[in-house]
Each structure stands twice: as structure tokens, then as C-alpha cells.
Amino acid sequence: xxxxxxxxxxxxxxxxxxxxxxxxxxxxxxxxxxxxxxxxxxxxxxxxxxxxxxxxxxxxxxxxxxxxxxxxxxxxxxxxxxxxxxxxxxxxxxxxxxxxxxxxxxxxxxxxxxxxxxxxxxxxxxxxxxxxxxxxxxxxxxxxxxxxxxxxxxxxxxxxxxxxxxxxx
Amino acid sequence: xxxxxxxxxxxxxxxxxxxxxxxxxxxxxxxxxxxxxxxxxxxxxxxxxxxxxxxxxxxxxxxxxxxxxxxxxxxxxxxxxxxxxxxxxxxxxxxxxxxxxxxxxxxxxxxxxxxxxxxxxxxxxxxxxxxxxxxxxxxxxxxxxxxxxxxxxxxxxxxxxxxxxxxxxxxxxxxxxxxxxxxxxxxxxxxx
Numbered sequence: 001x002x003x004x005x006x007x008x009x010x011x012x013x014x015x016x017x018x019x020x021x022x023x024x025x026x027x028x029x030x031x032x033x034x035x036x037x038x039x040x041x042x043x044x045x046x047x048x049x050x051x052x053x054x055x056x057x058x059x060x061x062x063x064x065x066x067x068x069x070x071x072x073x074x075x076x077x078x079x080x081x082x083x084x085x086x087x088x089x090x091x092x093x094x095x096x097x098x099x100x101x102x103x104x105x106x107x108x109x110x111x112x113x114x115x116x117x118x119x120x121x122x123x124x125x126x127x128x129x130x131x132x133x134x135x136x137x138x139x140x141x142x143x144x145x146x147x148x149x150x151x152x153x154x155x156x157x158x159x160x161x162x163x164x165x166x167x168x169x
Numbered sequence: 170x171x172x173x174x175x176x177x178x179x180x181x182x183x184x185x186x187x188x189x190x191x192x193x194x195x196x197x198x199x200x201x202x203x204x205x206x207x208x209x210x211x212x213x214x215x216x217x218x219x220x221x222x223x224x225x226x227x228x229x230x231x232x233x234x235x236x237x238x239x240x241x242x243x244x245x246x247x248x249x250x251x252x253x254x255x256x257x258x259x260x261x262x263x264x265x266x267x268x269x270x271x272x273x274x275x276x277x278x279x280x281x282x283x284x285x286x287x288x289x290x291x292x293x294x295x296x297x298x299x300x301x302x303x304x305x306x307x308x309x310x311x312x313x314x315x316x317x318x319x320x321x322x323x324x325x326x327x328x329x330x331x332x333x334x335x336x337x338x339x340x341x342x343x344x345x346x347x348x349x350x351x352x353x354x355x356x357x358x359x360x361x
Contacts (some may be wrong), residue, residue: 009223016230021226023226026228029222037282039185055179108327121316142358
């Protein structure tokens with residue numbers, strides 16, 4: 001996979017040369033755009049990170065988990081994976097830690113370890129991505145995006161359970 | 170919507186730790202998480218500069234517009250609002266490609282640039298367009314061929330076969346993304 005990025009850069013620079021444009025000027029203009037974009041998204045990253053960390057450090061989710069165990073147990077959802085399933089759309093780094101906890105406590109190659117791997121690998125941090133992308137262009141009305149994103153996450157989590165059951169056992 | 174998430178997370182977090190006598194942790198958290206945000210931005214800054222620099226060459230030389238026309242046939246049906254030679258299609262395609270290849274770090278600059286291009290044609294400012302939401306659904310589903318972080322963690326914890334999850338993971342991520350895109354279509358028609 002190491003050759004993909006250099007190849008893309010080579011192709012674009014070569015094409016620019018071929019078309020006789022001032023590639024250096026263009027590149028510098030782009031870098032400047034990158035700098036401006038970073039400044040523009042910093043407040044968003046700062047704010048979202050702060051809110052998520054305060055919620056996590058209050059440990060309210062640990063208590064919330066206790067209530068959610070009942071409905072989830074009804075659908076025979078393994079309670080060991082509940083923290084990971086809830087954290088996945090909220091915080092990427094926390095869900096990574098929760099996945100390693102599952103590996104440590106129940107084994108990497110166990111049923112739970114495999115499902116945790118799939119949960120972590122098959123979706124991304126929905127709340128962070130929605131916050132970052134929309135704020136970067138100043139969108140305030142995000143319409144149905146969060147609902148669709150979270151429903152797709154739920155689907156990924158349920159699929160992880162089913163696929164591991166059929167694939168490995 | 171985001172303002173509610175932001176407000177609720179902070180209010181619930183602080184009130185709950187007051188009641189559970191855990192306010193010390195929140196105090197440190199408030200003062201120290203800025204550092205984490207700074208590290209994230211420092212990590213993103215050089216990547217944004219590199220990719221927006223390279224892509225500017227592609228844009229000025231006309232390569233990007235050419236690519237957009239070629240790719241519009243491929244991803245156009247997912248983004249029916251966009252014209253065939255809209256350069257935001259190039260950025261969207263690059264964003265999806267980088268995600269699929271597992272180069273998540275390179276995907277973000279293209280995604281953000283695509284949002285900027287999409288916002289250029291946005292008639293109702295500050296309101297998400299249909300194409301923006303579709304782009305986000307694809308990104309939150311994290312369509313990737315090889316989940317590199319998960320594989321390295323599995324190796325670290327002594328799995329006998331760290332890569333055995335690659336194919337099932339691919340199935341899960343593609344199916345959930347397809348589900349997300351179908352939902353996105355349905356909501357686009359129902360949401361008024």
C-alpha cells in the first residue's frame with residue numbers, strides 16, 4: 001500500500017508540468033488553504049472534545065448502562081459489549097480502549113473479542129464526524145443526518161453479532 | 170442540533186459529577202482536554218496542507234475537472250443533486266477512495282474540501298443539503314477494506330490470526346453503509 005500516495009502525487013505533479021501551469025504557486029496556494037482550514041476547524045474540535053470528555057469523565061454512562069442492560073438482554077445482546085456499542089459513535093479513542101478491555105478480559109479470539117473487532121472496524125465516530133464536517137462550513141441545521149448516522153451505526157453493531165455467529169461458528 | 174448535544178453533554182456531565190462527588194475529575198478534565206484538541210489539530214494540519222496543496226495543482230491543471238466528469242458516472246447516482254462536471258464530485262470520490270484504502274487520515278482533508286465545494290452551491294446557507302448528508306453517511310459508515318487499527322490491536326493482544334476479521338468486517342461495513350444510504354434516500358424524500 002506504500003506506493004499509492006507517492007503515485008498520486010507523481011501523477012498530479014506530472015500532469016501539472018505537462019499542462020505548463022505554475023505548479024509551485026498552485027501548491028503554495030493550496031497549503032495556505034490548508035492552514036486556513038485548520039484554523040477554521042480548531043474551535044469545533046476543541047468544543048466537541050470538551051463536551052464529550054466532560055460527559056465521559058462524569059461516568060454517567062456507566063450508570064446508564066445498568067438501565068439499558070434490561071432491554072438489551074431481552075434481545076440477547078451480550079452485556080459485555082454494551083459499553084463498546086454505546087461509546088462507538090461518541091468517542092473513537094474511548095471505544096478503542098473498550099475494545100482492548102474486551103480483548104484483555106475475554107480473549108482476542110473469543111466470540112466477544114471477534115464481535116468487538118467488527119464493531120470497532122465497521123463504523124466510525126459518528127458524532128465527531130458530523131460535528132466536524134458541518135461546523136467546518138458553518139452548517140447549523142443538520143436535518144436528518146444524525147438520525148441516519150446513528151441508525152447505520154446500530155445496524156453495523158447488529159450485523160457484527162450476526163456475521164461473527166455465522167462466519168466463525 | 171449540535172448546540173443541544175454540546176449543551177446537554179456539558180450540563181449532564183457537570184451536574185452528575187456534582188451529585189456523585191466527582192467534581193475534581195471534571196475540573197481537571199475542563200482544564201486539560203484543550204491539550205488533546207490541540208494535538209488533534211497539530212496532527213491534521215500537515216495533512217491538510219499536503220493534500221490541499223497537491224489537489225490545488227490538480228485543480229489548476231484541469232485534472233480535477235476531468236476526473237469529476239469520469240467519476241460522475243460512478244458516484245453520480247448516489248449524488249443526484251450534483252452536475253456531471255461539478256468538481257465537488259472529485260473531492261467526494263477522493264474522500265471515498267482514501268477511506269476504502271484505509272488511509273483515514275488522508276480522507277479527512279478531501280471530505281472537508283468537498284463540504285466547502287458543496288456549500289458553494291448551497292442556496293439556503295447554514296442548512297445542510299442532501300448531498301452533504303449523503304457524504305456524511307458514507308463517512309460515518311467508515312467503508313474500509315482493511316481496518317488497520319483493529320488489526321494492530323489484535324496483534325498486540327496475541328491473536329492467533331489477527332487478520333481473520335478482515336472479510337467479515339468488510340461485509341459488515343458495506344452492508345451497514347448500504348443500509349445508511351437507503352435510509353438517507355428515504356429520509357430525503359420524507360423530510361420536509
